[in-house]
Amino acid sequence: MxxxxxxxxxxxxxxxxxxxxxHAFRSRGAQLSLIARTREKLERVGADEAVITAGDLKDPAVRAACVEATLLRYGRIDVLINNAGVGLYVPSWRAPEQDVRDMLELNLYAVLGMTQLVVPAMKRQGAGTVVNISSIAGLVTLPWFTLYSASKFAVRSMTDGLRMELRKEGVHAMTVCPGYVRTGFQENVLAGRPPDKLWRMRRFAITAEQCAEAIARGVERDARTVVTPRIGWALLAARALFPRLIDGRLEGIYRGLDL
Ligand SMILES: NC(=O)c1ccc[n+]([C@@H]2O[C@H](COP(=O)([O-])OP(=O)(O)OC[C@H]3O[C@@H](n4cnc5c(N)ncnc54)[C@H](OP(=O)(O)O)[C@@H]3O)[C@@H](O)[C@H]2O)c1
Structure with missing residues (x-):
């Protein structure tokens, strides 16, 4: 596209x-509609041009208002990027139910909700792309992140299905699986903290700008799945070929978690 x-x-x-x-999409000449909870930050990012919706994506009324405002201003939506998400670093067997529900509300149900609101417009246009941000944790289960992984596997599966459901209507769906990206994500988790060994791997992290470039290039070439950095594909292949070995390595990192 x-x-x-x-x-x-x-x-x-x-x-x-x-x-x-x-920034990456604006620099390519796109018109923007932005949503998150913090209005001041959105206004800074939107630079007086974008449609701004400040609210909690877990609320269906907020999602509907955002899509309505976008269609009112522009009359169409060409790309939906379901990016908002949150982590949870608590072992699955003792994760507080409310935290799990809150995570799934944002990571899965809000993604589905936005998709259901936007796809009818894309179908009418006969074109559009839904981009869902999954994770490396949606390709290989990370034991310090078991339930977050489950939410990101679900997002990836949903995106693959959506692509097959809508291909004939001209609507495309793309999954993005970032590795470690240097953002506030680790500090914003609902509960728990990453294992110490993971903190040390932060030096291999990519920047948010590098991740966004990979996403924009993926949309331009109608990619099905973007893994960034690409070394993530190697982890997926290694897990498929040597499951016990890779699980053992991942478990080793998990054991660094303060249980
Ligand atoms: N960082 C990584 O290493 C990494 C790796 C793989 C995948 N990912 C995925 O990439 C996506 C973006 O992560 P990030 O690293 O950019 O995280 P981040 O820095 O914590 O940013 C999260 C964004 O989502 C918004 N948000 C959070 N909860 C919200 C809610 N309930 N309603 C509306 N907006 C909400 C936040 O804004 P407000 O606080 O203003 O609402 C913020 O704009 C997530 O889906 C994450 O799972 C991240």
Whole structure:
């Protein structure tokens, strides 16, 4: 898809990967609609041009208001980037139920809710792309992140299905699986903290801007799955070929967690 003049709706756009996406898509000539909870940050990112919706994506009324405001201003939505998401670093067997529900409300149900609101417009247009931000944790289960992994596996599966459901109507769906990205994500988790060994791997992290570039290039070439950095594909292949070995390594990192 050529992005000049296209309308791009980005969730979780006040910070991190979402804010970097706003810059990457604007620099390609796209018109933006941005949603997150913090209005001041959104207004800074939107630079007086974007449609701004400040509110909690877990609320269906907020999601509906965002899509309505976007269609009212632009009359169409070409790209939906379901980016907002949150982590949970608590072992699955003792994770507080409310935290798990809150995470799934944002990471899964809000993604589905936004998709259901936007796809009818894309079908009418006969074109559009839904971009869902999953994770490396949606390709290989990370034991310090078991339930977050489950939410990101679900997002990836939903995106693959959506692509097959809508291909004939001209609507495309793309999954993005970032590795470690340098953002406030680790500090914003609902509960728990990453294992110490993971903190040390932070030096291999990519920036939000690098991640956003990979996403924008993926949309331009109608990619099905974007893994960034690409070394993530190696982890997936290694896990498929040597499951016990890779599980053992991942468990080793998990044991560094303060249980
Ligand atoms: N960082 C990584 O290493 C990494 C790796 C793989 C995948 N990912 C995924 O990438 C996506 C973006 O992560 P990030 O690193 O950019 O995280 P981040 O820096 O914590 O940013 C999260 C964004 O989502 C918004 N948000 C959070 N809860 C919200 C809610 N209930 N309603 C509306 N907006 C909400 C936040 O804004 P407000 O606080 O203003 O609402 C912020 O704009 C997530 O889906 C994450 O799972 C991240």
């Amino acid at each position: 050529h992005l000049q003049g296209k309308v791009v709706l980005i969730t979780g756009a006040s910070d991190g990967i979402g804010a970097a996406c706003a």
